[in-house]
Amino acid sequence: MSRPVEDKQVVFKDWRIVKARRWSSGNVKPVAQGRWQVEFRLYDIYKEKQLAGYSYVVAGEPVRACGTPASATSSTRSSPVEPGVFSTRIAYVTRERNGKRFSYKLQIADSDGYNPVTVLSSWSR
Numbered sequence: 001m002s003r004p005v006e007d008k009q010v011v012f013k014d015w016r017i018v019k020a021r022r023w024s025s026g027n028v029k030p031v032a033q034g035r036w037q038v039e040f041r042l043y044d045i046y047k048e049k050q051l052a053g054y055s056y057v058v059a060g061e062p063v064r065a066c067g068t069p070a071s072a073t074s075s076t077r078s079s080p081v082e083p084g085v086f087s088t089r090i091a092y093v094t095r096e097r098n099g100k101r102f103s104y105k106l107q108i109a110d111s112d113g114y115n116p117v118t119v120l121s122s123w124s125r
Helices: 012-017 062-078
Strands: 022-032 035-044 049-059 089-098 101-110 117-123
Touching: none
Parallel strands: none
Antiparallel strands: 022 035, 035 049, 089 101, 101 117
């Protein structure tokens, strides 16, 4: 099985053997103090062609800023995901035990789980 590091190293036949439909690549590299060059490409394995590609520069911490557009592009090109779903927020309930009691929290966070905010909390009796 090929393990490509660059786009030109992709052996599409190898990925068809494992029944992959899409292959993506990404790259983040510093270009100046506090600025990063971000690249992302999405390929169709069976058609052996690029479906999408982006290259842009971001300032500050690039990791989270890069993931959202790449995830959104991959999903909308691979399945019927609504555009923008990766820039939405999620709500969930957490449970923590403290002795014989439990605390429950309703939290809202970014779609990747970062920046959680507790909206409501309660204790069981």
